[in-house]
Amino acid sequence: MTTFFxxxxxxxxxxxxxxxxxxxxxxxxxxxxxxxxxxxDERQLKHLPQGCEFILECAPTSIRELGLARxxxxxxxxxxxxxxxxxxxxxxxxxxxxTLHDLIYYRHRRPPREFSSLVRALxxxxxxxxxxxRMLLRKADALVTISETSKHLIQSAKLYRGPLEVIYNASxxxxxxxxxxxxxxxxxxxxxxxxxxxxxxTLIRGMKVLPDYELHLLSAVSAETQARLEAIGAKSSASxxxxxxxxxxxxxQLLGEAFALVTASKDEGFGIPLIxxxxxxxxxxxSDIAIFREVAGEAAHYFEADEPYxxxxxxxxxxxxxPKASLASLKNAERFSWGDSAKKLDALLxxxxx
Numbered sequence: 001m002t003t004f005f006x007x008x009x010x011x012x013x014x015x016x017x018x019x020x021x022x023x024x025x026x027x028x029x030x031x032x033x034x035x036x037x038x039x040x041d042e043r044q045l046k047h048l049p050q051g052c053e054f055i056l057e058c059a060p061t062s063i064r065e066l067g068l069a070r071x072x073x074x075x076x077x078x079x080x081x082x083x084x085x086x087x088x089x090x091x092x093x094x095x096x097x098x099t100l101h102d103l104i105y106y107r108h109r110r111p112p113r114e115f116s117s118l119v120r121a122l123x124x125x126x127x128x129x130x131x132x133x134r135m136l137l138r139k140a141d142a143l144v145t146i147s148e149t150s151k152h153l154i155q156s157a158k159l160y161r162g163p164l165e166v167i168y169n170a171s172x173x174x175x176x177x178x179x180x181x182x183x184x185x186x187x188x189x190x191x192x193x194x195x196x197x198x199x200x201x202t203l204i205r206g207m208k209v210l211p212d213y214e215l216h217l218l219s220a221v222s223a224e225t226q227a228r229l230e231a232i233g234a235k236s237s238a239s240x241x242x243x244x245x246x247x248x249x250x251x252x253q254l255l256g257e258a259f260a261l262v263t264a265s266k267d268e269g270f271g272i273p274l275i276x277x278x279x280x281x282x283x284x285x286x287s288d289i290a291i292f293r294e295v296a297g298e299a300a301h302y303f304e305a306d307e308p309y310x311x312x313x314x315x316x317x318x319x320x321x322x323p324k325a326s327l328a329s330l331k332n333a334e335r336f337s338w339g340d341s342a343k344k345l346d347a348l349l350x351x352x353x354x
Contacts, residue, residue: 002053003349004072004094005029006082007037008060010044017272018101021146021169022083023047028342029081033349038072038080061119066090079353081345089139095352098140099167102150102269103157106130108197130157141352144345146270149291165348169270170336171279173252179327180281183259186213188285188315190262191251191273194225199287199305202264204229206308207238210315215262216254220245252280260285260318263292266305271295275336278329283322285314299325299332 005026011019029035030049037054039045045054055075058064068088072080077094080087085098105127126132137143142163145151151166188210192198200217207215215238217229226242233240246254255261261277262285274284274296286292287305301318303310318325 002034002036002079003029004055004075004077004080005035005037006060006080006084006087007044007048007054008040008057009082009084010039010047012041012043015047017169017270018083019047020272021101024170024172024338025083025167025342025345026052028338029345032342032346060084060086061116069094079349081349085133085136085140089136092139095141096139097142097144097349097352098137099144099146100133100137100150100154100159101146103153104197104267104269107267108195110195130159133159142348144348147291147294149294150269163348163352165344167341167345167348168336169272169275170338170341171272171276171333172338173255173276173279175279175281175330178281179323179330181323181326183322184257185259187254187258188213188215188260188262189218189254189258189277189282190215191218191276192263192265193219194221194229197265197267199264199266200229201232202287202306202308202311203262204233204238204240205236206311206315207233207240208236209309209312211237211239213259213315214239214241216241216243216258218243218246218251218254251276255282256280258282259322260301260315262311262315263287264303264305264311265289265292268292274300275333278333281326281330283318283325283329285311285318297332297335299328301325 009018010022027049037048037052038057039054040057040059065088069090069092073093079095081097083099085100089096109124109127137160143160144165144167146169148166151164194200221244255277260283261273264287268291271292277284284296284300286300288302301314303314
C-alpha cells in the first residue's frame with residue numbers, strides 16, 4: 001500500500017521549521033514504506049529523495065483544496081499523511097493523519113509575512129477560537145504533534161479526541177569530533193524570529209554585564225526592527241552582530257564555534273535550534289519554559305525569561321563548567337533522530353489501517 005505524503009508545505013528555497021520537519025520525515029519514512037509526495041511546485045523536489053514518486057496538485061491555500069480529497073480518492077488513495085492540519089479532507093475515502101505542531105498562534109496571532117493579505121486575514125480569524133481547528137481535525141483518523149507539551153495543550157483545549165501521537169523534531173547536524181573541551185569564541189548565538197514573544201530584548205539588555213561576549217543574531221531582520229534593537233543595545237553597551245540571515249553552512253559554523261546558543265523565548269512549539277546546537281556539542285542557555293525543559297532536559301542552563309541579569313548570570317555560570325555542559329549537550333541531542341521519528345510515524349500509519 002502506497003502512502004500519500006502531503007509535501008506541499010516544504011518551502012521553495014530555505015526551510016522553515018515545518019518545511020524541515022516535512023522534508024526530513026519524508027526522507028526517512030521513504031526508507032520504510034512506499035511514498036508518493038503531493039507537491040504543488042516541482043522545485044520542492046529539491047528537498048526530497050531523488051527519483052521519488054510524486055503528483056502535482058494545487059497549493060494548500062488554493063480554493064481547489066476543497067476538492068483535493070476527491071481527486072485523491074480517484075487516484076486510489078487509502079492512506080494520506082500531512083505535516084499540517086489543513087490538508088483538504090472533504091469527501092475523503094482514505095485514512096488521514098494530520099499534524100498540529102503547537103498552539104502558539106492562538107496566543108500570538110500574527111501570521112507569516114509571506115502570505116497574501118487575504119490569507120493573513122483568514123489566518124487571524126481562524127485563530128480567534130478553537131472551533132475551526134476542531135472542525136478540521138474531526139476528519140483525521142489520527143493526529144500527530146511534536147512534543148508532550150503540545151500534546152497536553154491539545155488535550156486540555158479538547159481539540160481532538162482520537163489517537164494523538166508525539167513525533168519529535170530532530171537535527172541533521174552531527175558533531176564530528178565529540179564533546180569540545182573549550183569554546184573557540186565568546187560568541188552567543190541567537191537563531192529565531194524577532195516576534196514579540198521571542199523576547200530578544202532580554203538577551204540584549206543582559207549583555208550589559210557580559211562585556212567580553214558578542215551576541216550574534218542570525219535570522220533575517222527588518223531595518224526597523226534592527227534599528228530598535230540596536231537602540232536598546234546602545235543603552236546596554238551591548239556588542240551586537242546582526243547577520244540578517246545565514247546559509248546552512250554558515251549556521252553550522254557559527255554554532256560549532258559558539259560559546260552557547262541563547263534564547264529568551266516565552267513560548268515555543270519545540271525549539272529546534274536547541275537540538276541543533278546540542279548536536280554539535282554547543283551548550284544552551286535558555287528561558288525556563290515547559291517545552292525547553294522537555295527538549296533540553298538537564299543539559300541546558302535556565303533563566304527567568306524577563307530577567308536580563310538572570311540570563312547573564314547563567315552565561316557566566318556556564319563558563320565554569322563548559323566542557324561538562326558540552327558533553328551533556330551531545331548526550332541529550334542523541335534522544336532525537338529523524339530515523340526514530342519516522343519509525344514511530346510508520347508504526348502509527350500501520351496501526352490506523354490494520
